[in-house]
Structure formats: structure tokens, C-alpha cells
Amino acid sequence: MSAHDELHAHGDDHGHDDDLGIHATFSGYMTGFALSVVLTVIPFWLVMGHVITKSSTAAVIILALAAVQIVVHMIYFLHMNAKSEGGWNMLALVFTIVLVVITLSGSIWIMYHLNSNMMPSMMDPSNLP
Amino acid sequence: MSDISATLPADGPKQPLVFLDTAEHHPVNGTLLGFWVYLMSDCLIFACLFAAYGVLGREYAGGPTAQEVLELPAVAVNTTLLLLSSITYGFAVLAMQKNQRNPMLVWLVITGLLGAGFITLELREFAHLISIGAGPQRSAFLSSFFTLVGTHGLHVTCGLIWLVVLITQVLKKGLITANKRRILCLSMFWHFLDVVWVGVFSFVYLMGVLP
Numbered sequence: 001m002s003a004h005d006e007l008h009a010h011g012d013d014h015g016h017d018d019d020l021g022i023h024a025t026f027s028g029y030m031t032g033f034a035l036s037v038v039l040t041v042i043p044f045w046l047v048m049g050h051v052i053t054k055s056s057t058a059a060v061i062i063l064a065l066a067a068v069q070i071v072v073h074m075i076y077f078l079h080m081n082a083k084s085e086g087g088w089n090m091l092a093l094v095f096t097i098v099l100v101v102i103t104l105s106g107s108i109w110i111m112y113h114l115n116s117n118m119m120p121s122m123m124d125p126s127n128l129p
Numbered sequence: 130m131s132d133i134s135a136t137l138p139a140d141g142p143k144q145p146l147v148f149l150d151t152a153e154h155h156p157v158n159g160t161l162l163g164f165w166v167y168l169m170s171d172c173l174i175f176a177c178l179f180a181a182y183g184v185l186g187r188e189y190a191g192g193p194t195a196q197e198v199l200e201l202p203a204v205a206v207n208t209t210l211l212l213l214s215s216i217t218y219g220f221a222v223l224a225m226q227k228n229q230r231n232p233m234l235v236w237l238v239i240t241g242l243l244g245a246g247f248i249t250l251e252l253r254e255f256a257h258l259i260s261i262g263a264g265p266q267r268s269a270f271l272s273s274f275f276t277l278v279g280t281h282g283l284h285v286t287c288g289l290i291w292l293v294v295l296i297t298q299v300l301k302k303g304l305i306t307a308n309k310r311r312i313l314c315l316s317m318f319w320h321f322l323d324v325v326w327v328g329v330f331s332f333v334y335l336m337g338v339l340p
Contacts, residue, residue, distance in 0.1 A: 029219035047335045048201050055339040066331035077320040085162045096169040100176040107180035
């Protein structure tokens with residue numbers, strides 16, 4: 001325990017050395033949490049309460065709310081901003097988002113068209129190897 | 130800087146020495162940035178799994194459909210647990226910033242318990258699915274479902290192991306700078322898993338049960 005106290009005091013003396021670049025605040029976490037709860041409850045309520053009967057409308061709303069919630073998490077929980085780590089965090093994030101969008105939309109788009117363009121003879125199970 | 134100019138000879142350069150490194154913010158080391166880059170690469174893994182699920186998610190092969198096997202109340206509880214664990218980890222980081230070791234450890238333990246609850250519920254869901262014959266080998270939908278959700282669960286399990294190791298390290302060494310850095314890394318990892326879970330419950334569960 002004494003060893004810990006010594007280390008603890010050491011940490012206090014050199015407070016500026018502990019500056020790891022992230023300054024979290026209570027209000028920030030609570031804002032993010034409140035927004036996340038709202039953005040989670042709405043889609044669950046939409047689906048479990050059968051509020052919207054049209055599937056495509058419900059899907060668009062769910063995806064939009066998820067996108068907003070991901071941004072909320074990024075800002076309030078992951079402390080993302082354009083200045084952290086000299087902008088490299090944001091650069092890596094933007095690059096990743098570009099790749100993710102290409103991967104997701106590209107795969108789903110192409111495979112959807114492959115499915116709809118499949119020739120009927122190929123859909124017959126007796127023709128399968 | 131004054132020390133250096135004091136050692137210069139008197140007939141040295143008259144203008145003051147200028148250092149190139151004048152940015153207002155420079156991190157102590159690149160660990161947090163490097164960890165962020167790792168998380169981004171992890172993000173790509175999940176993107177591929179999401180794409181696979183997006184392509185295969187409606188291929189039931191005559192087996193059970195998403196509407197029949199996915200149980201939203203359990204997912205709502207799971208989502209709550211993970212979101213709560215995110216905010217309790219945030220409180221742990223706040224306590225760390227104030228150098229409060231014991232409150233921080235308490236928040237970390239609460240985070241770990243919430244995460245363990247999440248994993249327990251998820252494993253129960255998996256066991257139930259397999260017991261009713263809806264295992265990963267049943268259809269393309271279930272294969273992609275188990276891969277995506279299972280990979281997320283595996284990440285949470287790794288996070289829990291890391292959490293236990295970290296608590297041990299803090300108990301042994303205290304809140305030294307290295308441990309604070311580790312706590313911030315795990316913080317990013319944990320919040321990142323919550324971000325992925327937002328995608329999972331929206332894309333897999335909520336959109337899966339839509340008629």
C-alpha cells in the first residue's frame with residue numbers, strides 16, 4: 001500500500017506528464033448517454049410497437065437513427081474531434097468510413113443485382129451440383 | 130531554451146533560437162493514435178461481416194426466419210447493459226482524471242459485471258438457437274448472423290479479460306502514467322464495441338424482424 005501511495009504522489013507531482021490528450025467531462029458523458037438512450041428507445045419502440053407498418057420506411061428510420069447514434073458515441077464517448085492527435089484520428093476515421101461505405105454499399109448493391117439477374121434455370125434446385 | 134542560449138558564445142547568432150515543434154498540442158507518445166488505427170482496422174472486419182449479413186441475411190434456405198428466431202426483448206436488455214457499461218466506464222475515466230484510484234476501480238468492476246451480463250445473455254441466446262436447430266449450419270442467414278454477432282461477442286469477451294488484467298495492474302502499481310494510458314486504450318475499445326453494437330441491433334435485429 002505504501003508503494004502505491006508513493007507512486008500516487010509521484011503521479012500528482014508530474015501531473016502534466018499524465019496529459020494523454022483526452023479531457024473527458026461528466027456533462028459530456030451524460031449528454032452522450034441521454035442522447036444514446038433516446039436514439040435507442042425510438043427504434044425499439046418503432047419495431048416492437050409495430051408503429052410503422054411499411055418495412056422500407058421503418059428500415060430507413062432505423063438506419064438513420066443508428067447513424068446519428070454512432071456520431072453521438074464518436075463525439076461524446078470516443079472524444080473525437082478534428083484536433084485530437086493533430087488531426088490524424090480524424091483522417092484515419094474518414095478513410096475508414098470511405099472504405100466501410102464502399103464495402104457495404106458495393107457488396108449489397110452488386111449481390112442484389114446478381115440475385116435478381118440470376119437465370120431461372122440456375123434457380124432450379126435440380127440443376128445444382 | 131534559455132539554458133541553451135546561455136551556453137552559446139557571446140558572438141553567436143543575434144536572433145533567438147526557433148524550434149520547429151511549435152504545435153500547441155503534441156501527444157506524449159503515439160500509443161493512443163496507434164490504438165485508434167487498430168480500431169479502424171477492426172472496423173473494416175466488422176464492415177465485411179455486416180456486408181456478408183446484408184447479402185445473406187434473407188437467405189433462409191427453408192429454415193427459420195429472422196422474425197421467428199430473434200427475440201427483441203432480450204436484445205433490448207442486452208443493449209441496455211452495454212450502454213450502461215459504456216457510461217460506467219466513462220465514470221471510471223473521470224475518476225482516473227482526478228487520480229481517485231478506488232472509485233475508479235469500483236466503476237471498472239461495475240463495467241465488467243455489466244459486460245459479463247451482456248455476454249451471458251448472448252451465450253444463452255446462442256445456446257437456445259442451437260438447441261432449437263437454428264445453429265450456424267442451418268442456413269446462410271444463421272451462418273452470417275452467428276459470425277457477425279459472435280465476433281462482436283468475442284471482442285467483448287477480450288475486453289472483459291483486458292479489464293481484469295487492467296484492474297490487477299492498477300491494484301499492483303497504482304495509477305501510474307502507463308496504467309492511465311492503458312485505461313484510455315481500453316476506454317476506446319469499449320466505446321468502440323458499443324458503436325458496433327449500435328450497428329448490430331439496428332441492422333441485424335431490428336431490421337431483421339421487419340416483415
